Amino acid sequence: MLPKPAASSGNGVQATVPVLASLNLAETLVFYTEHLGFAPLLTMDNYLIVQRDGCELHFWPCNERHIAENTSCYVRGDVDALHADFTARGLALAAPIVQPWGMKEMYVIDPHGNLLKFGEPA
Secondary structure, eight states: OOOOOOOOOSSSOOOOOOEEEESOHHHHHHHHHHTTOOEEEEEOSSOEEEEETTEEEEEEEOSOHHHHHTOEEEEESOHHHHHHHHHHTTOOOOOOEEOTTSEEEEEEEOTTSOEEEEEEEO
C-alpha cells in the first residue's frame, strides 16, 4: 500500500516549534546564546524562547533529567557552517557525517540532555 500524500489546505501549518525541557532556564539561556548563537526572544521565570536564523526553540522548567535526556529535535540547516560556528564558540563536536538515509548530520547535546540533530540533504 502506498502512503497517502501529505495533507495540505494551502493555508494551514506554517511552522513547528520544539518545546524542550530545561533543568535550569538560566543555564539553558547561557548555553544556547554563547555556544549555539541563539538570541533570547522571551525570558521568564517559567519559560524561555530563543531564536536563530528563523529557528525558534521554546523551553519549560523541568526537574526530571530523564525527560530532557529522552527528548530531541531536528533542525535543518547548513551543517558545515553551523559546525564551524559552534566549534569556534567552544563546543567540541564530531564532524558532520552523511547518514545512510541521505542526510548530512551533526549532533549537539545540551547541558540538560536534550539532543539537537542538525541536518541537511547530502
